[in-house]
Structures are given as structure tokens and as C-alpha cells.
Amino acid sequence: MATGGFCKLPNGTVVVALNLPRPAADGSGSVRVLVHAQNRARALTRLRNLGMRAVYLRGNAAPPTPDEITAVLHHPDGLIWRTAPDNGVSTTELWRPIRSLIRPPVARV
Template sequence: MAVGGFSKLPSGTVVVALALTHPADPAHRIRVVVHALNRQRALTRLSNLGFRGARISGNAEPPTPDEISAVLHHPDGLVWRDYRARTSDPWHPISALNRV
């Protein structure tokens, strides 16, 4: 189970943030942020990308305002960066995940 959380936006959509293992390097953790209509759709989007075990239980690490802003301003509504990244480090589109 991944550590993460969610925030419901005034529009009714949600932003889900999860700490997951990198698909190419299991020792490397990343923070993935997804914008979707609801939590289940966000998890389905991650599952379709190969994160089959992505589940959320509770709200231990909800998305920060920086994470919400980053995902809302990205056309795909799905971004990631290193789990231990500083707040000044850039967010990456999910398409760049396997190139790192």
C-alpha cells in the first residue's frame, strides 16, 4: 500500500498524491500527483500506467498546495518527482518517468 492522500477541490474533482516505487528501480521512491474526477479514477489511471498495487487508505500525506498547483497546470493532470525532492525541484510529466 502506498503512502499518500487526497484533496477534494471546490469543483468536485480530487487531487491524489502517492509515494510509489519507481517502475524501473524498486529502490527509488517517487511522488506521483494525479488530478481526476474521483479517487478511484485517479488510482485507475495509475494502474493503467503500470502501478498495479497503488491503493490509498486514509489521508496520511495529502497533496500540498504546490502539488495541487503543479498538477492543475499540467495538461495531462499527472506529474511526478523524486520523493525526497526539494520544493524548488521541477515536476515532470508522467511520460518522462521511464527516461530517468
């Protein structure tokens, strides 16, 4: 289960924000994932189709901020992430496409 929330936009679509454990071998920290979709169910389905099977949204404890909504709306995939801020303190880290979180890093020679 993850903490998160959603915001319904004037055009009827939603932005869902979830704090999830980082999918890494060391398990360090968590990530904030934003999804833009037609409704909450489709947003969660998009994440489950990427392999995040145990993703659920219960309640609206941590809805996306206006800055987060702007970031996901301006991304062509409508699916982005960054490291979750500690203790609610804002971070200056840039948003990244979800494929950089799912795919293992490529070893450079």
C-alpha cells in the same frame, strides 16, 4: 501499498498524491505522483492503466500540499511526478510528466 492522500477541490474534482517506490532496476528511492481526476477511484484507475497495478490509497496520511495541487492543475495531462522528498524536507526538483517515468530512457548516440 503506498502512503499518500487526497484533497477534494471546490469544483468537485480531486487531487491524489502517492509516494511510490521508483520503478527502476536499482530500486533506489521513491517518487511522489500527483493525479487530478473526477474522483479517487478514477485517479487510481489512471495509474493502474499505466501499468502501476498494485496502487492503493488507504487513509489520508500525506495529502497534496497547495503547491502540489497548483502544479498538477497547471499540467495538461493532470498526471505528474518527481522524486519524493527525504524526511519531509521540500525539494526544488521540477515536476515531470508521468510518461518520462513509465517509458525507459532513450539511448543517445
